[in-house]
Amino acid sequence: MAKKNNFDEKESEEVVDETYEDDLEDEAFEQEVDDDFKTDAPKTEEEKLKEKIKPKDIGKLPGIGPTSAEKLRGAGYDSYEAIAVASPMELVAVAGLGEGTAIKAIKAARDSLDMGFESADKILLKRKTISRLSIGAESLDELLGGGIESQSITEVYGKFASGKSQWCFQLCVMAQLPKDKGGLGGAVLYIDTENSFRPERVAQISKHLGVDPDEIMKNIYVARAYNSNHQMLLTEKSVDLIKEHNVKLLIVDSLTSQFRSEYTGRGQLSDRQQKLNQHMRLLQKVAELYNVVVFVTNQVMSRPDILFGDPTDAIGGNVVKHASKTRIYLRKGTGSKRIAKLVDSPSLPDGEAIYNVTENGVVD
Ligand SMILES: Nc1ncnc2c1ncn2[C@@H]1O[C@H](COP(=O)(O)OP(=O)(O)OP(=O)(O)O)[C@@H](O)[C@H]1O
Ligand SMILES: [Mg+2]
Secondary structure, rough: OOOHHHHHHHHHHHHHHHHHHHHHHEEEEEHHHHHOOOOOOOOHHHHHHHEEEEEEHHHOOOOOHHHHHHHHHHHOOOOOOHOOOOOOHHHHHHHHHOHHHHHHHHHHHHHOOOOOOOOOHHHHHHHOOEEOOOOHHHHHHOOOOOOOOOOEEEEEEEEOOOOHHHHHHHHHHHHOHHHHHOOOOEEEEEEOOOOOHHHHHHHHHHOOOOOOHHHHHHHHEEEEEHHHHHHHHHHHHHHHHHHHEEEEEEEEEOOHHHHEEEEEEHHHHHHHHHOOOOOOOHHHHHHHHHOOOEEEEEEEEOOOOOOOOEEEOOHHHHOOOOEEEEEEEEOOOOOOOOOEEEEEOOOOEEEEEEEEEOOOEEEO
């Protein structure tokens, strides 16, 4: 895994800055931000964002002792965000808190999270730092308003052989191209949960795009996730690699397969959803904090309650639906033809694009 990244070698001037920033980031994760960043210089937007999303210890909320904190964590209420949006009765039920204590803890969590309003110009400023990753096929770039956005999660879902993993291989190469070629000029992290990563395919696509397959391969860091806990741990660990190797794209193929095979019974559904939710929140944080593209694939199931129209629905229900900012439904056409349907985007109209999956990858 610890290969030298040739992006670092090329841009030696930037290395100095990045190393310095890396140190700050490490400290920010481990120590109290308030104590470490007492400088007179105004905080940058990134620093403010980091402070905002830094996980806070729920044991510090008023009335929450170590035992209650443990019980809350065990039930999935492991962050200020989770407490802030909980109802008092939920906390009473899972941690045996008094109702008054629960209300106080919820209020304290809400106050400290700054859950209020933000002026639109600040949001616009943040959105200006979003980069776009071209897919390498014009029809698809057009469908997505110029490519896949950084700072949020993009999901493709569809049946087997609909082309989900092929998109991943294609993006492994595209992400490494320079910005003027539609890329992000960065490395790739690939969390493979189904043992379906195929370097041979990445090599074929690289050749077609006129880049050296060996160089491309050196900048794809692949980890096989053996179960859902491992998958979540790898996502946490990705933070270090992202900083170290100038990673601009994080792929999870597939997001849900491990969760789906581990939590099978109806009774386990809420546990599964809670864990998936935690996983999605972390992916979202990584996307925002490091300005990376997070690209996930998802399987589908057939819904027996839909009598008219397409009964296909993505796995993961509302948890995945809400966390993925952009969702694309992939279908197989005849031969190499594939159809991509933009199902959900906060800023683009729904639409469809036809493209092909060939030896050369995802092409028009
Ligand atoms: N070398 C190739 N040349 C042409 N087409 C290929 C090549 N490799 C794969 N494909 C096409 O891609 C399909 C497989 O797509 P992909 O692996 O992306 O499926 P998937 O959506 O990830 O499915 P699953 O849910 O099983 O993971 C094959 O059926 C084939 O049509
Ligand atoms: Mg696949």
